Every structure is written in structure tokens, then in C-alpha cells.
Amino acid sequence: MRHKIKGIVLREAPKGETSKLLTVLASDLGVITVNAKGVRKLSSPYIKSAQQFAFSDMLLYEKNGFYTLTEASLIADFYPIREDIKGYSLACYLCEAASAFAVPGEESTNLLRLLLNSLYAIENKISSNTVIKSAFELRLCAECGFMPETECCFVCGDELGSVSMFNLSEGVTHCKSCASGSLGYVQITPAVAKAVTHITQSELSRFLSFRIAESDQAMLSDAAERYLLMRAERGFKTLSFYKHCEELP
Numbered sequence: 001m002r003h004k005i006k007g008i009v010l011r012e013a014p015k016g017e018t019s020k021l022l023t024v025l026a027s028d029l030g031v032i033t034v035n036a037k038g039v040r041k042l043s044s045p046y047i048k049s050a051q052q053f054a055f056s057d058m059l060l061y062e063k064n065g066f067y068t069l070t071e072a073s074l075i076a077d078f079y080p081i082r083e084d085i086k087g088y089s090l091a092c093y094l095c096e097a098a099s100a101f102a103v104p105g106e107e108s109t110n111l112l113r114l115l116l117n118s119l120y121a122i123e124n125k126i127s128s129n130t131v132i133k134s135a136f137e138l139r140l141c142a143e144c145g146f147m148p149e150t151e152c153c154f155v156c157g158d159e160l161g162s163v164s165m166f167n168l169s170e171g172v173t174h175c176k177s178c179a180s181g182s183l184g185y186v187q188i189t190p191a192v193a194k195a196v197t198h199i200t201q202s203e204l205s206r207f208l209s210f211r212i213a214e215s216d217q218a219m220l221s222d223a224a225e226r227y228l229l230m231r232a233e234r235g236f237k238t239l240s241f242y243k244h245c246e247e248l249p
């Protein structure tokens with residue numbers, strides 16, 4: 001069976017002498033593994049489409065759940081991301097996280113758009129890496145059925161005060177009097193709560209269109225990363241790599 005898809009390469013691995021196995025996030029098929037024959041030969045017309053971050057129109061042949069690349073036409077390669085190790089390490093993490101949350105066989109248009117918008121933001125330095133990372137993590141969770149609630153106290157419905165408590169396991173916010181202790185919570189300010197609401201509920205094309213004071217970025221970053229890791233129930237090698245690169249001068 002033939003499939004015509006738009007897809008982005010999340011990961012590439014060599015296969016045999018001249019081929020690659022690609023992990024692709026495809027609009028209609030979710031995350032799939034694609035056998036790309038001969039794409040490591042210089043003469044291959046699909047070299048550029050078979051690289052990590054490459055976004056292409058692809059023609060795939062499927063047999064028994066295995067996909068083989070038969071044609072590709074590059075739309076964007078995000079190549080400049082590779083020129084900056086910090087941006088590159090972040091892009092690798094976003095790809096690994098997308099791969100962990102995407103479901104094989106499930107329509108993934110929003111996930112694909114989220115990743116493309118985020119890679120564009122890294123390439124063009126639309127926001128700081130910290131803000132792009134946090135926004136991606138929160139929106140990824142929201143798109144995958146884990147919408148965080150930060151508009152008011154989940155228990156009493158009161159407006160959130162100067163400091164409120166975001167419950168990581170439930171994804172809801174409690175006012176100081178409704179929170180039970182501090183275990184499993186991160187503290188958030190009203191500015192962070194507002195940013196979370198914007199990131200998760202705005203039009204996908206505008207999810208990065210918000211401002212947050214530098215003093216609140218660390219809190220947003222901590223809440224977003226811990227929330228994603230709790231939902232994913234696993235760690236990410238690329239996240240350790242990103243953190244290592246962030247510490248470089």
C-alpha cells in the first residue's frame with residue numbers, strides 16, 4: 001500500500017552500507033520507522049530528506065506495517081540549527097520528546113506543527129532556548145491529552161494569589177490554603193500561571209507569542225520540564241545532552 005505523507009525525520013540511524021532507518025513523525029501516521037534505501041550514497045536524490053530535522057513530502061510503500069521510502073521532496077531542512085550546539089541539542093531533545101508522545105498510527109498534524117514551529121523558533125532565535133523548551137513541553141503535554149489547569153484554584157475556584165502551587169501529578173493548580181503540603185508541587189507566580197494558559201490554549205501558531213520576565217523564566221522552565229517528565233514516565237538522553245550544552249560558555 002502506498003502512502004503520501006508530510007513528515008519530519010526525528011532520528012536517523014545507519015543501516016547496512018548505504019541505507020538508513022529513519023524515525024519519522026508523519027501527519028497522518030504518527031511516529032513510524034522508515035527504511036530509506038541507498039540514501040547514504042552521494043548519488044541518492046533523497047540525501048537531504050533523509051537527515052534529522054528534514055521536513056519533506058514523502059511517498060512510502062507499506063507492507064506488513066513496514067515502511068520504505070520510495071520518493072521524497074524536501075520542504076525545509078532546518079540546517080542552520082546545526083551551527084549552534086545549544087540550539088542543536090534543544091532540537092534533538094524536542095525530537096526525542098515528540099517521538100515519545102506521538103502514537104503510531106494516529107493522526108498527528110498538531111504535534112507535527114508544534115515541532116515545526118519550535119524548530120523554526122530555534123533556527124531564527126524567536127525566543128530564548130529556555131522559553132522555547134518550556135513552551136514546547138507544556139504544549140506537547142496539552143496536545144496529548146494532559147492539559148494543565150492554571151486559571152484558578154482547582155479546589156475552591158478562587159483566583160490565584162501571589163504564589164500558588166502547581167500539582168505535577170494532576171496538572172492542576174491549588175491556592176496556598178487548598179494545597180496539601182508541598183510534596184509533588186511546584187510554586188508558580190501569577191505571571192507563570194498566565195504564561196502556561198497562553199502556551200496551552202492559544203492558537204498553535206501563536207503559542208510562543210507571549211512575554212515573560214527573565215525572573216519568572218526559571219520557574220516556568222522548572223514546572224514545564226517536571227510536568228513533562230512526570231507525564232512521560234521516563235528520562236531523555238537528549239535532555240541531559242541539552243543541559244550539558246547549556247552550561248558551555
Ligand SMILES: [Zn+2]
Nearest residue numbers: 153156175178
Ligand atoms: Zn483553593
